[in-house]
Amino acid sequence: MDTEEVTASAAGDGRPADAAPRYLSGFGNEHSSEAEPGALPVGRNSPQRAPLGLYAEQLSGTAFTEPRAHNRRTWLYRARPSAAHPPFHRIGNGSLRGAPFEETEPDPNRMRWDPLPEPPAGTDFVAGLWTLGGNGDARLRSGMAIHLYHANSPMTDRVFGDSDGELLLVPERGALRLCTELGVLVAAPGQVALIPRGVRFRVELPDGEARGYVCENYGQPFTLPELGPIGANGLANPRDFLAPTAAPEESEGPVEVVNKFCGRLWAAEYAHSPLDVVAWHGTHVPYLYDLRRFNVLGTISYDHPDPSLFTVLTSPSELPGQAGVDFVVFAPRWLVGEDTFRPPYFHRNVMTEYMGLVEGAYDAKAEGFRPGGGSLHNMMSAHGPDRATFDRASAAELRPQRVDDGLAFMFETRWPVTLTAAATDAPHRQRHYDQVWQGLERHHSPKRP
Ligand SMILES: O=C(O)Cc1cc(O)ccc1O
Numbered sequence: 001m002d003t004e005e006v007t008a009s010a011a012g013d014g015r016p017a018d019a020a021p022r023y024l025s026g027f028g029n030e031h032s033s034e035a036e037p038g039a040l041p042v043g044r045n046s047p048q049r050a051p052l053g054l055y056a057e058q059l060s061g062t063a064f065t066e067p068r069a070h071n072r073r074t075w076l077y078r079a080r081p082s083a084a085h086p087p088f089h090r091i092g093n094g095s096l097r098g099a100p101f102e103e104t105e106p107d108p109n110r111m112r113w114d115p116l117p118e119p120p121a122g123t124d125f126v127a128g129l130w131t132l133g134g135n136g137d138a139r140l141r142s143g144m145a146i147h148l149y150h151a152n153s154p155m156t157d158r159v160f161g162d163s164d165g166e167l168l169l170v171p172e173r174g175a176l177r178l179c180t181e182l183g184v185l186v187a188a189p190g191q192v193a194l195i196p197r198g199v200r201f202r203v204e205l206p207d208g209e210a211r212g213y214v215c216e217n218y219g220q221p222f223t224l225p226e227l228g229p230i231g232a233n234g235l236a237n238p239r240d241f242l243a244p245t246a247a248p249e250e251s252e253g254p255v256e257v258v259n260k261f262c263g264r265l266w267a268a269e270y271a272h273s274p275l276d277v278v279a280w281h282g283t284h285v286p287y288l289y290d291l292r293r294f295n296v297l298g299t300i301s302y303d304h305p306d307p308s309l310f311t312v313l314t315s316p317s318e319l320p321g322q323a324g325v326d327f328v329v330f331a332p333r334w335l336v337g338e339d340t341f342r343p344p345y346f347h348r349n350v351m352t353e354y355m356g357l358v359e360g361a362y363d364a365k366a367e368g369f370r371p372g373g374g375s376l377h378n379m380m381s382a383h384g385p386d387r388a389t390f391d392r393a394s395a396a397e398l399r400p401q402r403v404d405d406g407l408a409f410m411f412e413t414r415w416p417v418t419l420t421a422a423a424t425d426a427p428h429r430q431r432h433y434d435q436v437w438q439g440l441e442r443h444h445s446p447k448r449p
């Protein structure tokens, strides 16, 4: 039996329950699932002979010795051990890059991009990955990378696994059907999915085409932020995170297993599908989260709180409060602040902010920030409302106001982001982004004492 099964319709993705994958609810749980009764050993992980002739295999996402609260590992019971494969050989990286990022000089300028252009026909998820930039070093398991994807073809006879980090997928157009070693997750725009480090998966495209964003986190696995004085509830609620249930694939090979290892792609031809896990239990699991389930908190008196209040997931670093990367969502909410400039304020931030837009518009930008596009405000760069937004919000009548015309998000990282050459030179980079802050007039002349 699986632990606490729920259906995707309970997850609110609008799909009929019978066609939907079955999910397990909870964040960080010791989940378990078996596709056939008796496949999961009882009372031990490594019996002399695993049930049903399966092979037992441990997948460790954290060091064996990490504290219990952080430890992540999963036991897999599979038709063939992952070890049964020929050597990996290098394959082309396409537009995918990894840290350290050294193709360009770190640039303090504010940047904005339009959505990725159409890919050539036959582009699958892996081929459709395009790296914008990042920081840290995958070899030191530290830092992060920002990728976008645009794909129009399902992955057939190939699966992908990332040794460098976990992948937070943020669909913007078209759902992703993620067939993973632990089962199936369907992530539609408005939802996010996380594939843990090393977990292999294939991406199918139920809508024929898919576009979105990826945060590749080389550092400590994403976890829920502390709630401090907020109390025991709020922000992203743990039970809204959904893990898959075992869904083994039968297919014999050949299957190309693509492995991202220290920034480069390698491949080995397996003679069987590596998605052949019949049962599993553990904590190193993929999950799905519906951003509209986020419990948005904000002021009920005055001023604009810092967007840390919108943190869905955080990857802590060794410095308290300085995340390797935070995933932050600007979900529909009410604004009621009295005598308050309500949109995001002008600011310069030691943390680096990459923003993307899943749909609609964002309340700091009147135009130019498009769904599928993105902006980068690197360490200490000055940004905030564009001129049109400043003028509008400074004059607005301050009634309770619902902001529900968009879904924006931010990857906020402790270290500056260095761009790839492709991102710097991209035809879809907006060359005149600075102009959105032009025309902010002087309204005051300081008086000399
Ligand atoms: O720059 C941005 O739009 C993100 C952001 C939003 C906000 O409400 C406050 C600070 C901040 O960096």
Ligand SMILES: [Fe+2]
Pocket: 347, 349, 353, 377, 383, 384
């Ligand atoms: Fe900002």
